[in-house]
Amino acid sequence: MEIDPWNRELLDKYLRDYGVGLVGFMPAREETQVGAKLRGFPLYVHSNLALENVSLNSANPVLRLTRAGGTLQEELPGTDWTVFTPAHATFTPLEWAAPSLPHFSEERLIVAILDKGEHDSISRVLFGGNLDFWLHRLLFLDALSYLSLGRISLALERHILVDIDDIFVAKKGVRMTEEDVKALLASQGRLREMVPGWRFNLGFSGKYYQNGYPEENAGDRMLLGYSIAPHHSGVYPVHEPLYDAWKKVWNVRVTSSEEYPHLYPARLRRGFIHRNIMISIFMTHLSNYGNDRLALYTFESVIKFVKCWTNLSLRTVPPLQLGERYFHLFPNERDPVWGVSGIHVPMCRPPPHANLGQGEVVRSAPKFLVIGPQKTGTTALYTFLAMHPGIVANYPSADTFEEVQFFNGKNYYKGIDWYMNFFPVPANSSSRYLFEKSATYFEGEVVPQRVKALLPHVKLVATVIPASRRAYSWYHHMRAHNDPAALQYSFHRVITAGDGDPRPLRNLRNKCLVPGMYAKHLERWLDYFPSWQLILIDGEELRNDPVYIMNELQRFLSIQPFYNYTEHLRYDKRKGFFCQVTEGDKTKCLGRGKGRVYPPMDESDAKLLKEYYQPYNVALEKLLTRLDYPVPRWLEEELQ
Numbered sequence: 001m002e003i004d005p006w007n008r009e010l011l012d013k014y015l016r017d018y019g020v021g022l023v024g025f026m027p028a029r030e031e032t033q034v035g036a037k038l039r040g041f042p043l044y045v046h047s048n049l050a051l052e053n054v055s056l057n058s059a060n061p062v063l064r065l066t067r068a069g070g071t072l073q074e075e076l077p078g079t080d081w082t083v084f085t086p087a088h089a090t091f092t093p094l095e096w097a098a099p100s101l102p103h104f105s106e107e108r109l110i111v112a113i114l115d116k117g118e119h120d121s122i123s124r125v126l127f128g129g130n131l132d133f134w135l136h137r138l139l140f141l142d143a144l145s146y147l148s149l150g151r152i153s154l155a156l157e158r159h160i161l162v163d164i165d166d167i168f169v170a171k172k173g174v175r176m177t178e179e180d181v182k183a184l185l186a187s188q189g190r191l192r193e194m195v196p197g198w199r200f201n202l203g204f205s206g207k208y209y210q211n212g213y214p215e216e217n218a219g220d221r222m223l224l225g226y227s228i229a230p231h232h233s234g235v236y237p238v239h240e241p242l243y244d245a246w247k248k249v250w251n252v253r254v255t256s257s258e259e260y261p262h263l264y265p266a267r268l269r270r271g272f273i274h275r276n277i278m279i280s281i282f283m284t285h286l287s288n289y290g291n292d293r294l295a296l297y298t299f300e301s302v303i304k305f306v307k308c309w310t311n312l313s314l315r316t317v318p319p320l321q322l323g324e325r326y327f328h329l330f331p332n333e334r335d336p337v338w339g340v341s342g343i344h345v346p347m348c349r350p351p352p353h354a355n356l357g358q359g360e361v362v363r364s365a366p367k368f369l370v371i372g373p374q375k376t377g378t379t380a381l382y383t384f385l386a387m388h389p390g391i392v393a394n395y396p397s398a399d400t401f402e403e404v405q406f407f408n409g410k411n412y413y414k415g416i417d418w419y420m421n422f423f424p425v426p427a428n429s430s431s432r433y434l435f436e437k438s439a440t441y442f443e444g445e446v447v448p449q450r451v452k453a454l455l456p457h458v459k460l461v462a463t464v465i466p467a468s469r470r471a472y473s474w475y476h477h478m479r480a481h482n483d484p485a486a487l488q489y490s491f492h493r494v495i496t497a498g499d500g501d502p503r504p505l506r507n508l509r510n511k512c513l514v515p516g517m518y519a520k521h522l523e524r525w526l527d528y529f530p531s532w533q534l535i536l537i538d539g540e541e542l543r544n545d546p547v548y549i550m551n552e553l554q555r556f557l558s559i560q561p562f563y564n565y566t567e568h569l570r571y572d573k574r575k576g577f578f579c580q581v582t583e584g585d586k587t588k589c590l591g592r593g594k595g596r597v598y599p600p601m602d603e604s605d606a607k608l609l610k611e612y613y614q615p616y617n618v619a620l621e622k623l624l625t626r627l628d629y630p631v632p633r634w635l636e637e638e639l640q
């Protein structure tokens with residue numbers, strides 16, 4: 001509002017030429033202005049006021065979501081409000097308030113004002129302060145809608161359902177009596193007048209039915225007559241046996257949870273779909289419906305308040321429809337992101353509502369992940385790490401061997417319990433370094449976000465080798481695994497495949513080439529993790545001097561005790577690689593699948609790939625320099 005004339009002229013020209021409106025806020029200032037003219041506007045201001053008794057101008061065209069609900073008899077936060085006195089018909093008051101001074105409570109000073117643009121062809125909504133005051137946030141949304149000619153507008157329809165879980169679950173003495181149930185039904189009747197069709201949705205666990213004092217048991221019986229359903233308790237993190245039961249016994253399609261995704265305040269909670277069951281987010285618990293009945297009071301008050309100050313139309317629909325509407329509105333939330341933010345690694349994570357029975361254990365989370373990409377020496381790294389007495393690897397998977405492959409692909413939908421079961425329970429989890437290696441994590445679009453949500457403090461180990469060498473090794477890996485496309489097409493054909501080529505060939509090309517765009521993928525990881533949580537290992541050095549790399553890695557992970565790899569790794573002439581020294585001074589090397597023998601890459605293909613990866617390599621070098629990471633020698637050579 002108070003920029004210098006030159007910038008003001010530029011800004012106004014822009015606003016006029018493109019028909020853009022302006023929302024302005026008056027900054028707090030030290031000196032008080034009384035009746036001062038606002039430069040360039042036919043408008044006078046008075047600053048540094050304490051205000052109260054707010055009301056809105058119902059005739060102002062800006063009001064859309066906000067309703068002029070009467071006079072709000074409360075003080076505005078702060079004592080540095082500015083009020084406006086217009087001197088042109090272009091201005092229409094939007095909001096009034098009275099000064100917080102004795103005998104002035106009837107006065108109406110303008111705290112927010114609409115400039116219709118009749119003075120200088122620019123429409124504005126001006127606020128005499130910031131958005132700390134809740135009503136101004138609503139007015140701000142309306143200002144955006146008005147000034148954008150309705151293009152930036154939120155729908156006015158809202159759906160609401162109150163879900164009361166565990167309706168019978170509470171200790172004797174704090175359960176619902178008949179009187180409480182009657183109060184619930186009476187409240188439901190009153191709410192129905194404000195929200196057509198309102199109905200509390202009750203869920204139960206039958207185990208606790210008739211488990212209270214006689215008057216509470218009478219309450220239980222009355223509730224049973226009302227309507228209850230066994231489709232609640234969408235506990236989070238997901239408790240798989242519950243989902244099994246929901247599917248098998250009741251064919252439940254929708255349920256509720258109050259935890260996901262472990263973010264506070266509660267308004268940050270979200271929905272998700274797991275095993276085709278929609279989890280909406282609206283769940284409350286019994287305790288405030290019996291006894292003090294605070295929940296009933298709160299809901300009625302909130303709804304009255306919303307109806308008083310907004311033009312929102314409140315509706316209710318049954319749970320299934322609500323779930324469908326929810327995910328139609330927020331399609332991005334269909335995919336869950338399992339998270340335990342706030343719980344530090346090592347985390348102990350029994351399902352929150354599950355009583356740990358015999359044979360059940362509390363597991364610890366991995367402290368670091370080897371994320372790949374494939375063919376960069378990750379198996380060697382995994383094997384060398386697992387030799388360390390202080391490091392514990394995941395159990396192997398029946399399908400994917402040493403790799404769990406949880407955060408990418410379908411396994412993610414098996415839930416956290418499935419993942420955690422891959423980790424042994426160390427006697428003293430805090431002194432052991434659990435880790436897993438899944439080389440497919442590196443380039444997965446959703447992987448960094450998922451890892452961050454579940455393991456925010458985890459350290460990340462990535463390995464890189466020349467991208468073209470990686471691509472060639474991967475191609476031979478696929479041939480060795482009898483991949484039909486890899487067997488059918490030559491390496492040249494794969495790396496030169498165009499968008500018009502058959503899908504299997506294009507897929508192969510992408511999987512072959514995309515992981516080597518190292519900088520692009522690393523940047524994605526760094527969107528979620530600070531650089532000090534990530535180490536980048538030169539796979540060439542790992543191959544030639546694994547002891548040096550393992551020492552670096554131990555330092556990065558701050559692992560105790562320091563393991564002397566010199567005595568435990570030895571170059572094996574026959575294998576052509578470093579291998580593990582075993583008892584009896586023999587060596588145990590990786591299997592035939594690692595360190596394969598295949599013909600060298602055609603020079604023309606090597607040239608093609610060098611050009612292809614050039615921009616990615618340039619970006620990688622820049623990234624490494626920016627992060628103060630060492631630049632591998634092969635990268636320097638590639639860029640010469």
Ligand SMILES: Nc1ncnc2c1ncn2[C@@H]1O[C@H](COP(=O)(O)OS(=O)(=O)O)[C@@H](OP(=O)(O)O)[C@H]1O
Pocket residue numbers: 373374375376377378379380439473474477542543577578579590593594595596
């Ligand atoms: N010590 C040791 N022993 C055997 N192999 C070693 C070793 N160090 C690095 N390498 C290189 O690792 C390459 C395989 O990489 P990955 O283990 O990441 O492959 S995989 O993604 O897990 O399939 C593998 O690639 P290929 O040579 O193409 O088979 C090796 O070059």
